[in-house]
Amino acid sequence: MTSSGSRGLRSGGTVADLVASARELQPGAVARLISLVETDSPVLREVAVALAPHAGRAQVVGITGSPGVGKSTTISALSHAIRQQGRTVGVLSVDPSSPFTGGALLGDRIRMLEHATDQGVFVRSLASRGRLGGLSAAVPQALRVLDASGYDVVLIETVGAGQAELEIASLADTTLVVLAPGAGDGVQAAKAGILEIADVLVVNKADREGSATVARDLSRTQSYHSTSDGSWVAPIVQIVATDGGGIDELLAAADGHFAWLASTGSLAGRRRRRATAEVEAIVIDRVRARFASLTSSAALDAVAENVACGAMDPYSAADRLFPI
Amino acid sequence: MTSSGSRGLRSGGTVADLVASARELQPGAVARLISLVETDSPVLREVAVALAPHAGRAQVVGITGSPGVGKSTTISALSHAIRQQGRTVGVLSVDPSSPFTGGALLGDRIRMLEHATDQGVFVRSLASRGRLGGLSAAVPQALRVLDASGYDVVLIETVGAGQAELEIASLADTTLVVLAPGAGDGVQAAKAGILEIADVLVVNKADREGSATVARDLSRTQSYHSTSDGSWVAPIVQIVATDGGGIDELLAAADGHFAWLASTGSLAGRRRRRATAEVEAIVIDRVRARFASLTSSAALDAVAENVACGAMDPYSAADRLFPI
Numbered sequence: 001m002t003s004s005g006s007r008g009l010r011s012g013g014t015v016a017d018l019v020a021s022a023r024e025l026q027p028g029a030v031a032r033l034i035s036l037v038e039t040d041s042p043v044l045r046e047v048a049v050a051l052a053p054h055a056g057r058a059q060v061v062g063i064t065g066s067p068g069v070g071k072s073t074t075i076s077a078l079s080h081a082i083r084q085q086g087r088t089v090g091v092l093s094v095d096p097s098s099p100f101t102g103g104a105l106l107g108d109r110i111r112m113l114e115h116a117t118d119q120g121v122f123v124r125s126l127a128s129r130g131r132l133g134g135l136s137a138a139v140p141q142a143l144r145v146l147d148a149s150g151y152d153v154v155l156i157e158t159v160g161a162g163q164a165e166l167e168i169a170s171l172a173d174t175t176l177v178v179l180a181p182g183a184g185d186g187v188q189a190a191k192a193g194i195l196e197i198a199d200v201l202v203v204n205k206a207d208r209e210g211s212a213t214v215a216r217d218l219s220r221t222q223s224y225h226s227t228s229d230g231s232w233v234a235p236i237v238q239i240v241a242t243d244g245g246g247i248d249e250l251l252a253a254a255d256g257h258f259a260w261l262a263s264t265g266s267l268a269g270r271r272r273r274r275a276t277a278e279v280e281a282i283v284i285d286r287v288r289a290r291f292a293s294l295t296s297s298a299a300l301d302a303v304a305e306n307v308a309c310g311a312m313d314p315y316s317a318a319d320r321l322f323p324i
Numbered sequence: 325m326t327s328s329g330s331r332g333l334r335s336g337g338t339v340a341d342l343v344a345s346a347r348e349l350q351p352g353a354v355a356r357l358i359s360l361v362e363t364d365s366p367v368l369r370e371v372a373v374a375l376a377p378h379a380g381r382a383q384v385v386g387i388t389g390s391p392g393v394g395k396s397t398t399i400s401a402l403s404h405a406i407r408q409q410g411r412t413v414g415v416l417s418v419d420p421s422s423p424f425t426g427g428a429l430l431g432d433r434i435r436m437l438e439h440a441t442d443q444g445v446f447v448r449s450l451a452s453r454g455r456l457g458g459l460s461a462a463v464p465q466a467l468r469v470l471d472a473s474g475y476d477v478v479l480i481e482t483v484g485a486g487q488a489e490l491e492i493a494s495l496a497d498t499t500l501v502v503l504a505p506g507a508g509d510g511v512q513a514a515k516a517g518i519l520e521i522a523d524v525l526v527v528n529k530a531d532r533e534g535s536a537t538v539a540r541d542l543s544r545t546q547s548y549h550s551t552s553d554g555s556w557v558a559p560i561v562q563i564v565a566t567d568g569g570g571i572d573e574l575l576a577a578a579d580g581h582f583a584w585l586a587s588t589g590s591l592a593g594r595r596r597r598r599a600t601a602e603v604e605a606i607v608i609d610r611v612r613a614r615f616a617s618l619t620s621s622a623a624l625d626a627v628a629e630n631v632a633c634g635a636m637d638p639y640s641a642a643d644r645l646f647p648i
Contacts, residue, residue: 055634056633275641283611294600317599
């Protein structure tokens with residue numbers, strides 16, 4: 001194919017070929033597509049159009065929690081349990097705290113190598129790559145690639161870093177919040193508000209001292225909590241991710257929440273929320289790109305100079321540069 | 325005054341009165357102004373216009389580093405040293421990792437109570453308050469309040485959380501990166517890239533084992549490093565913030581960098597960079613506000629539904645909803 005639309009594809013083959021291969025869960029094709037949506041490729045739009053009809057089928061599970069609670073181990077165990085049931089799984093790991101070290105989390109991924117030869121499991125880490133402010137549109141678009149490729153379940157992991165948690169929750173059908181005894185301020189921070197985004201509460205390291213206290217504290221808080229969808233009360237599941245203890249129950253709880261969403265009609269609302277978050281991320285990326293392209297422009301320089309010297313307030317400057 | 329422009333001012337008095345009081349460093353007035361810019365008050369524009377002519381005079385110092393390296397103690401010691409010289413100081417503490425616990429950092433601030441009765445020191449914590457993605461425009465605008473109020477030096481602290489560091493660096497004249505021996509992955513993470521934003525490297529807890537190693541490792545890296553402004557090589561200053569050891573040297577290093585910026589003409593560039601970051605944050609806040617106001621709209625619902633069911637790709641949806 002020689003159309004200009006295939007610029008950015010490093011070797012031969014069209015976007016349609018790539019999507020077809022991804023839909024056979026060929027890991028190389030899936031990885032290529034994620035790279036294309038991650039890097040603002042010239043074929044981005046073509047990829048988006050090709051993916052759209054296939055999206056919206058995966059069960060999307062977000063997993064969040066403070067550093068050290070065992071998210072990666074939990075994901076590895078969950079992936080294993082999902083595969084045992086004959087379902088396929090894609091894993092997206094997002095590290096919002098590291099704009100510099102793009103590959104930093106890959107070490108964590110090594111423990112998932114037991115799945116390395118299984119085409120029914122795909123794992124990818126995304127770093128924020130130095131963009132200012134929040135996750136970029138790359139995250140929902142990478143999720144979209146995994147969804148459209150046809151993985152039955154997509155797990156998105158993020159480090160418990162506030163805003164990123166909220167963004168992951170806005171993309172997921174079901175959000176698991178993982179806690180562990182002795183993991184610093186995890187439980188306290190969780191109590192302060194993270195319960196609001198939890199559809200399932202997970203107490204990992206349930207064989208350790210203090211886990212009963214964590215679970216009891218959670219259940220006290222839980223009774224005062226209900227989700228915006230109404231009558232769902234987040235169950236508390238105790239696990240020992242390192243040996244797989246409780247993982248089947250956790251998967252059942254996540255599946256139970258998904259079934260509840262579908263049966264109550266709430267799933268459509270969550271999917272619209274995800275679509276809205278996707279579109280908003282794209283618009284914000286465009287604003288950032290516009291500013292980046294302005295950086296060396298005389299127009300911006302003149303306005304910035306006026307703001308810097310006090311001749312213009314920054315809100316008037318925003319009106320001038322970017323009337324919306 | 326009865327003009328509609330003063331809506332949002334809880335008690336009597338105009339925005340002009342408030343700015344006049346803030347410029348006498350009356351802490352209540354400064355705090356009120358920050359609250360007004362933080363909460364999207366109806367008088368926000370009026371406040372911005374009133375502040376503009378007074379902004380751009382403060383020396384703005386950003387302070388970042390991993391949790392546990394002693395940023396708060398360093399800021400307290402720096403504030404003390406600045407006051408000893410007869411200069412006034414405003415401190416802004418930003419916690420990007422906690423959208424839920426708005427007042428979480430106030431405990432840390434207690435150690436600054438030695439300054440509580442000194443009108444020459446003002447301290448304020450800002451949380452991100454649940455906004456999705458990055459620091460809001462509230463951060464640069466709160467900085468602007470402190471600047472325009474007339475504090476000689478403004479210190480902005482942020483937890484080392486990647487993106488927030490970059491944003492603080494874009495607002496500051498001088499960025500201090502604080503490290504400490506034994507503070508987890510601090511030094512390693514720092515090596516991975518944070519040196520790029522450091523104008524002064526600070527090794528805190530210099531009385532502890534390992535601090536010489538940290539300093540030596542830094543100096544090795546440092547020799548390969550220069551800033552975008554050219555010939556500045558970030559000095560390495562060892563301190564013991566808890567007893568004030570090295571703090572005078574640290575302040576001298578920060579002042580030295582500021583003088584270098586001024587003498588080389590680089591200060592104007594940094595100030596334009598700050599103005600640009602301010603305006604960009606305002607535009608992005610507006611985009612978010614627009615999406616928030618769309619959330620309950622039929623227009624958004626229809627588009628989101630089309631994206632969710634695969635009838636429209638999200639880029640086309642962005643074109644439709646928000647053509648820019």
